[in-house]
Amino acid sequence: MAPDTATQADFSFVHFTDTHIMAGGNFSFPTGERQFDTSASLQRVIDVINALEPPPAFAVIGGDLTSPDLLDRSKVLTPEEYEPSYRLLQDLLRPLPCPTYMLLGNHDNRTAFHRVMQTAAVTPDAPHHYSFDHQGYHFIALDSLHPGAGWGYLEAPQLVWLRDDLETHRGRPTLVFVHHHPWALGIEWLDQVHLRNGDELWQLLQAYADVRWIICGHVHLDQDIQRDGLTMLTTPSTGFQISKLSQTRKILPGPPGFRLVRVKGLELATRVLHLHGASAADL
Numbered sequence: 001m002a003p004d005t006a007t008q009a010d011f012s013f014v015h016f017t018d019t020h021i022m023a024g025g026n027f028s029f030p031t032g033e034r035q036f037d038t039s040a041s042l043q044r045v046i047d048v049i050n051a052l053e054p055p056p057a058f059a060v061i062g063g064d065l066t067s068p069d070l071l072d073r074s075k076v077l078t079p080e081e082y083e084p085s086y087r088l089l090q091d092l093l094r095p096l097p098c099p100t101y102m103l104l105g106n107h108d109n110r111t112a113f114h115r116v117m118q119t120a121a122v123t124p125d126a127p128h129h130y131s132f133d134h135q136g137y138h139f140i141a142l143d144s145l146h147p148g149a150g151w152g153y154l155e156a157p158q159l160v161w162l163r164d165d166l167e168t169h170r171g172r173p174t175l176v177f178v179h180h181h182p183w184a185l186g187i188e189w190l191d192q193v194h195l196r197n198g199d200e201l202w203q204l205l206q207a208y209a210d211v212r213w214i215i216c217g218h219v220h221l222d223q224d225i226q227r228d229g230l231t232m233l234t235t236p237s238t239g240f241q242i243s244k245l246s247q248t249r250k251i252l253p254g255p256p257g258f259r260l261v262r263v264k265g266l267e268l269a270t271r272v273l274h275l276h277g278a279s280a281a282d283l
């Protein structure tokens, strides 16, 4: 039987993010010279996840799930135009060996997401924030999507919900997932599209010693930063990546990556796997 206290926990999970699935086309690099197939790239990541020993208990998918908006940046897409991309994502995720928990990012569309994923949203475009427990650990998924913006924001009702959720689960080691990075990474152009009220989130979370890590997507690179005892981790994309060197926008064709987290009692360990080779056999 699964333990219900964190001191007995023994499991792993994966965080993968920025899948950027686009039905009917590929991602074009700003230079226009080449294209990137985000579906094929996600398939490679899922093949590796399927080879993990032991298999993960669950997968958290960190937002920018789909991005058909990138196929033609001059258009504002309707939920109906987004739906095929969510259906394609569903198909691609089917071989995963575990349940999934999804977050939304700046390229997502809430209405299309709720419709295709058949969530229990109270309104068609309701924010998708929630929490869940596993083996004595508590996990919180936030929704930082601000429609029409590249940066993120947590509206006041979501912060009220977050405080209540943290209060209710006091004493349980907690991990928080949010798409946008709440603190600066030191990469100028990315830091302009961070979580605009990240300081508010930080102030709230630092009052809860149970919060161990904040895990983000959005930045398409791996980094970890500590701020007053709180650690923020970022995970690379399952598709194209962003330069760790350039202070201006520079997109790289890979390699795809994801984060593995191992939980044993009160010990948390993590590593990022970069898929430099063709398959799991190359790792």
Ligand SMILES: [Fe+2]
Binding pocket: 018, 020, 063, 064, 105, 218, 219, 220
């Ligand atoms: Fe992204």
Ligand SMILES: [Fe+2]
Binding pocket: 063, 064, 105, 106, 107, 179, 217, 218, 219
């Ligand atoms: Fe993003």
